[in-house]
Amino acid sequence: MVLETPARVEQHYAVLEKPSFSPVGVLMRKIPGFGRFIRITSITLIYYHFNLQDVIFHLYLVPNDCTIRKAIDDEEMKFQFVRINKPPPVDSLYIGSRYILSGSKNLEIIPKELKLCYRSPGKSQLFFEIYAGHIGSGIKLQIQDKKHRNLIWEALLKPGDLRPVLPMIPAAHKDAPALPHxxxxxxxxxxxxxxxxxxxxxxxxxxxxxxxxxxxxxxxxxxxxxxxxxxxxxxxxxxxxxxxxxxxxxxxxxxxxxxxxxxxxxxxxxx
Missing domain, CATH: 1.10.533.10 (Death Domain, Fas)
Known part of the structure; x- marks a missing residue:
């Protein structure tokens, strides 16, 4: 991704008189399998939510795009999921490749594998849903390339990563006297x-x-x-x-x- 210098900037729009855009994006959309030959930088986004005695995690493996990241943050926040900050994969990955998530015993992971794809921020993004009970000393997660079984990412989720979830302000009942905010x-x-x-x-x-x-x-x-x-x-x-x-x-x-x-x-x- 590169920044183009506009020829002119108006109040509501900018003008590019002689833009030069790479055709890679067009090829990735039009030619099946073309993305498998292009390595991109990816990130993992992990969110958690307490559900009675269990903890539910959502794990995303997506291209490192700030608009996609913000769309996911906004969607997870609607359901009061909180993001945990963990390092991203070290190596670049291939669009269209499939990756398998595994972890400590007693974890229920749905689905077991996902395809790395580039979806627009307005569309629902794919993620792993992980059900865990009491996490004890921690939960280890690993993502492997399905084809070659190479380890591409791992993380340890510790009890200290699960900071308190602040409650939303409840709406007052229509017949109840309004409490001070x-x-x-x-x-x-x-x-x-x-x-x-x-x-x-x-x-x-x-x-x-x-x-x-x-x-x-x-x-x-x-x-x-x-x-x-x-x-x-x-x-x-x-x-x-x-x-x-x-x-x-x-x-x-x-x-x-x-x-x-x-x-x-x-x-x-x-x-």
Whole structure:
């Protein structure tokens, strides 16, 4: 992949007057089996979810494309699956080749093998689903090339990789009195302890904050002043906006939010 320099950039589009694109993509789509001769960089994406006493993992083997990775992240997040960060395969792989997943005993893996393919981000991506009970000291996973039985990737999933999954804010029952929102209950702690405000603002820009509001908050001198300014805007927020801010805080300050949830509920937020 290369970056093309546009001849002209307009407000809503860019102009390439003399683009030079490789025909490889066309050949891969039109000629069956052509991709088997092209090595590409791939990544593994692992997600987990606690289901009663079991743990469910989703393992993807996909081309290293940021748009595909984001589409998978968004899809898994809908079902509250959490990604585990593990190294990708060291060597390049072949599009169209089949790969087999195996692991420690007492694992149920469906399916046993997958074909590495290039699907557009808008389509559902293929993945291994792994059912595990108590993982004990860890689970070892391996992926082999089906044809040559070469080991192309392995990883050890340890209990420490499974960090607490933060619960979603439950919707209030229509007949029940509305409880104060998480942001309202913990405003003082959030103002005092949120230490990285700019990444939080980036997540809220356009969705909760207008350009003018975004710049006004960023202009404050300290993190506490920024949070006070942010909360001064909350009087006009709907509950949906506050939910967005809550989710952004979960992404940028997960340990702080977990601690506040544990203190408010009196229980440990584990599984």
């Amino acid at each position: 998480f942001l309202d209950r913990h405003r003082e702690q959030l103002v005092a302890r949120v230490t990285s405000v700019d990444p939080l603002l980036d997540k809220l820009h356009g969705a909760v904050l207008s350009e003018e509001e975004y710049e006004a908050v960023r202009a404050e001198a300290t993190n506490q002043d920024k949070m006070r300014k942010l909360f001064s805007l909350s009087r006009s927020w709907t509950r949906a906006c506050k939910d967005r801010v809550y989710r952004a805080l979960k992404d940028t300050h997960p340990h702080l939010i977990t601690e506040l949830l544990e203190k408010s509920s009196g229980i440990s937020v584990e599984s």
